[in-house]
Amino acid sequence: MPRRADAAPFAARLLRWFAAARRDLPWRRTRDPWAIWVSEIMLQQTRVEAVRAPYERFLARFPTPASFAAASDDELLVAWRGLGYYRRARLLRDGARAVVAAHDGAVPADAAALAELPGVGAYTSAAVASIAFGLVAVAVDGNVERVVARHRGVRERVDAAPGRRAVRAQAEAWLDAAQPGDFNQAMMELGATVCAPTSPRCGDCPVAADCVARAEGLAAEFWGRRPPLSTSPRVRRWSSGRRVRSAAASPPANPTPARSSCRGRACWSASTPTASPTSCASASARGCAWAA
Numbered sequence: 639m640p641r642r643a644d645a646a647p648f649a650a651r652l653l654r655w656f657a658a659a660r661r662d663l664p665w666r667r668t669r670d671p672w673a674i675w676v677s678e679i680m681l682q683q684t685r686v687e688a689v690r691a692p693y694e695r696f697l698a699r700f701p702t703p704a705s706f707a708a709a710s711d712d713e714l715l716v717a718w719r720g721l722g723y724y725r726r727a728r729l730l731r732d733g734a735r736a737v738v739a740a741h742d743g744a745v746p747a748d749a750a751a752l753a754e755l756p757g758v759g760a761y762t763s764a765a766v767a768s769i770a771f772g773l774v775a776v777a778v779d780g781n782v783e784r785v786v787a788r789h790r791g792v793r794e795r796v797d798a799a800p801g802r803r804a805v806r807a808q809a810e811a812w813l814d815a816a817q818p819g820d821f822n823q824a825m826m827e828l829g830a831t832v833c834a835p836t837s838p839r840c841g842d843c844p845v846a847a848d849c850v851a852r853a854e855g856l857a858a859e860f861w862g863r864r865p866p867l868s869t870s871p872r873v874r875r876w877s878s879g880r881r882v883r884s885a886a887a888s889p890p891a892n893p894t895p896a897r898s899s900c901r902g903r904a905c906w907s908a909s910t911p912t913a914s915p916t917s918c919a920s921a922s923a924r925g926c927a928w929a930a
């Protein structure tokens with residue numbers, strides 16, 4: 639799946655776009671590894687706009703790992719208010735305490751050492767290592783998974799090992815070793831602002847020229863990971879991620895669409911969303927999600 643020959647053009651286009659389009663966010667104005675670490679933890683499952691004020695408030699109160707390591711539970715709750723998921727804050731404090739105990743209070747400039755800290759996984763360690771220290775490490779979050787899966791037409795689910803390996807290998811092949819922090823941020827930014835989950839803006843995309851999903855007219859169909867089926871009896875969320883009326887909807891006039899126009903979308907000729915289109919001879923060749 640990796641295409642080394644495309645690495646330089648992709649990274650160059652991406653970084654050129656990022657230099658012009660990047661959002662001005664507080665955590666992008668610093669290389670302080672503690673500040674970047676805090677931002678990455680706060681941004682987990684939380685919108686950027688909801689993080690801005692708590693981030694600045696938190697760092698004003700706890701400017702170093704040592705200051706947060708000494709925080710009481712009450713202080714922790716006050717500092718994290720508005721963000722929810724308080725377990726993140728407790729793990730961050732555990733991580734700060736580990737930095738004080740094992741690294742004299744300095745965030746280690748080493749991705750492997752970062753990954754050993756409580757609450758720091760592969761993504762966060764790579765993000766801090768690359769953005770704060772300029773280390774060559776690729777950070778793969780959900781946004782990056784989606785961009786890679788769409789751009790390279792990765793049809794495996796990226797929450798399973800083969801798909802995850804394919805996405806990571808491609809991201810590593812693309813990574814600009816001279817600017818790993820900017821590259822990682824640019825990939826995340828592209829996924830967050832252009833290659834969005836439901837309505838990708840391919841017309842504004844800096845890497846659209848060789849995007850497989852766009853070329854096949856399937857940009858909105860590639861999620862990379864398959865969302866769960868909705869429990870709603872009226873709406874089922876199929877593997878494409880699109881909300882599609884099921885029981886209450888009327889099928890097309892021709893309930894058996896031409897195979898050539900199926901293009902991997904859920905097939906109205908199947909009786910239930912879990913059925914395989916066994917009669918569709920071209921499903922596998924077209925990478926039909928139902929045939930997977």
Ligand code: SF4
Binds near residue numbers: 788832833846850
């Ligand atoms: S062209 Fe569209 S689908 Fe492809 S990477 Fe860009 S925004 Fe995503």
